[in-house]
Amino acid sequence: MIYSKIAGIGSFVPEKVLTNEELCNIVDTSDEWITSRTGIKERRIAEKGLTTSDIAAAAAKKALDISGLKPEDIELILVGTITPDMIFPSTACIVQDKLGLKNAAAFDISAGCSGFIYSLSVADSFIKSGKYKNILVIGADLLSRITDYEDRSTCVLFGDGGGAAVLTANIQNNRGILSTHMHSKGGHDDILMLKAGGSLMPASLESVNGREHYIKMKGSELFRYAVNYLKDIAQEAIDFNGLKPEDIDLFVPHQANVRIIEATAKKLKFPMERVFVNVEKYGNTSSGSIPIALDEAYKSGRIKENDIVLIDAIGAGLTWASSIIRW
Numbered sequence: 001m002i003y004s005k006i007a008g009i010g011s012f013v014p015e016k017v018l019t020n021e022e023l024c025n026i027v028d029t030s031d032e033w034i035t036s037r038t039g040i041k042e043r044r045i046a047e048k049g050l051t052t053s054d055i056a057a058a059a060a061k062k063a064l065d066i067s068g069l070k071p072e073d074i075e076l077i078l079v080g081t082i083t084p085d086m087i088f089p090s091t092a093c094i095v096q097d098k099l100g101l102k103n104a105a106a107f108d109i110s111a112g113c114s115g116f117i118y119s120l121s122v123a124d125s126f127i128k129s130g131k132y133k134n135i136l137v138i139g140a141d142l143l144s145r146i147t148d149y150e151d152r153s154t155c156v157l158f159g160d161g162g163g164a165a166v167l168t169a170n171i172q173n174n175r176g177i178l179s180t181h182m183h184s185k186g187g188h189d190d191i192l193m194l195k196a197g198g199s200l201m202p203a204s205l206e207s208v209n210g211r212e213h214y215i216k217m218k219g220s221e222l223f224r225y226a227v228n229y230l231k232d233i234a235q236e237a238i239d240f241n242g243l244k245p246e247d248i249d250l251f252v253p254h255q256a257n258v259r260i261i262e263a264t265a266k267k268l269k270f271p272m273e274r275v276f277v278n279v280e281k282y283g284n285t286s287s288g289s290i291p292i293a294l295d296e297a298y299k300s301g302r303i304k305e306n307d308i309v310l311i312d313a314i315g316a317g318l319t320w321a322s323s324i325i326r327w
């Protein structure tokens with residue numbers, strides 16, 4: 001049996017912090033509303049000129065250094081993102097150039113906030129099939145560039161950041177990805193989308209004046225889908241592996257809203273002591289959310305070698321996904 005082991009992990013967030021108090025000067029909101037509805041206290045905002053590939057490359061460099069692999073060992077680069085530097089070439093190809101990963105194939109995966117777990121799943125399949133041995137998986141987003149800072153119902157939620165994992169084929173023992181699970185359900189553009197800039201609505205004066213280049217979201221509808229689907233996909237992974245919730249050492253859910261996280265944990269009968277939460281510091285960083293959280297959990301000692309870790313996420317599409325990893 002071949003397992004995809006996490007040989008290195010890293011993350012990067014921009015330095016600039018945008019607090020709830022600062023947001024009160026931009027839109028009609030309050031720290032009390034944002035904290036009580038979302039758990040978010042602050043988020044990171046990229047300075048002008050910083051791109052998603054910069055964030056991705058910075059996180060990937062850390063993961064590569066920890067893995068001990070050389071740049072030429074990487075055979076595939078996958079970037080989960082909905083905020084690529086440009087529509088083409090892919091952000092994965094730009095990261096390849098920035099890090100000198102000259103032997104790799106590279107492509108992006110668009111799955112909203114599920115982008116990192118979708119990418120992890122694709123990478124795991126390539127490793128299990130024997131096609132590749134060393135794959136760089138990145139989740140990175142720069143949501144501040146597509147956030148409407150005149151829309152208080154969305155602008156308080158999002159932030160910038162990314163993380164990366166180096167996966168390597170392991171035949172020595174059973175450490176690595178135990179399973180991945182993906183679902184999607186089209187036809188929900190009205191709940192979460194960025195309409196303009198593609199073939200449906202090319203950029204025009206009208207699209208800019210209509211603020212169509214920003215995220216549009218129906219928050220409370222999404223909230224209901226999120227709680228149910230995140231619970232279902234976590235349960236699917238637990239059942240698939242013949243485990244019980246108490247076998248999971250740490251649950252690292254998508255960091256969108258602490259109320260979604262608490263409601264999911266409650267439905268799974270999972271104590272919050274074994275749930276990792278850092279949404280208060282970064283808000284929702286979309287594809288960046290899970291790898292940033294995994295990196296922080298590992299570096300702070302919340303994840304130890306051989307621990308069983310559950311991750312899950314939901315995002316635009318709708319897409320939702322989970323994975324169980326023996327670290």
Ligand code: ACO
Nearest residue numbers: 029030033037113152153156219220222223226256257315
């Ligand atoms: N400050 C103050 N008031 C606000 C703000 C704000 N920033 N935003 C909205 N309100 C108001 C609304 O106008 C509304 O007022 P009204 O009742 O007078 O019309 C009131 O607050 C309640 O709004 P709701 O949308 O019903 O509030 P809800 O409790 O659903 O919380 C929230 C909103 C936080 C967006 C929640 O629905 C949510 O987190 N949804 C999930 C969204 C999400 O995470 N999306 C990310 C991508 S997908 C994913 O990661 C899951």
